[in-house]
Amino acid sequence: MDRRTLCLQYYTHYYDYYMWRRRLLAAILVCLAMYWYRINVRKRKRKSITYAPMFERDVERMSRLNRMYYGTKAHCISELRMRKYVFHKLCANLRRRGLLVDTFHVTVEEQVGMFVHVAGHN
Numbered sequence: 001m002d003r004r005t006l007c008l009q010y011y012t013h014y015y016d017y018y019m020w021r022r023r024l025l026a027a028i029l030v031c032l033a034m035y036w037y038r039i040n041v042r043k044r045k046r047k048s049i050t051y052a053p054m055f056e057r058d059v060e061r062m063s064r065l066n067r068m069y070y071g072t073k074a075h076c077i078s079e080l081r082m083r084k085y086v087f088h089k090l091c092a093n094l095r096r097r098g099l100l101v102d103t104f105h106v107t108v109e110e111q112v113g114m115f116v117h118v119a120g121h122n
Contacts, residue, residue: 065110080113081120087112 068079069087076084091109094100100108 065113068113069109080116082116087116 068076069084073083076082076087080087091112094112095108100111102108
C-alpha cells in the first residue's frame with residue numbers, strides 16, 4: 001500500500017472514532033438534560049402541604065369524641081348506631097386481639113368511631 005492510502009485509512013478510522021465519541025457524548029448529554037427536566041417538573045408539581053395550627057382542631061376533635069363516647073345514650077346511638085357499652089366492648093375486643101392499635105395521632109376508639117359513623121350513615 002502506498003502512503004496516501006495508509007494516511008487516508010488512518011484519517012478515516014480517526015474520523016469514525018471521533019464521530020463515535022461525539023455521538024456518545026451527545027447522547028449522554030441528552031439523557032442528562034431529560035433527567036434534569038423530569039426532576040424539575042416533579043418538583044414544580046409537588047407543592048408542600050402547609051398546616052394551620054392544630055391545637056384548636058385537636059381540642060374540638062377531642063370534645064366531639066368525648067361527647068360521642070361518654071355523652072348521653074341517645075347521642076351515642078344517633079352518631080354510632082350502637083350503645084356506648086357495645087362500642088367500648090368492640091374497641092376493647094379489637095385492641096385485645098391486636099386487630100387495631102393506637103397510633104400517634106389516632107386512638108382505637110377514634111378509628112372504630114369513624115368507621116362505624118361512616119358505615120351507619122351510608
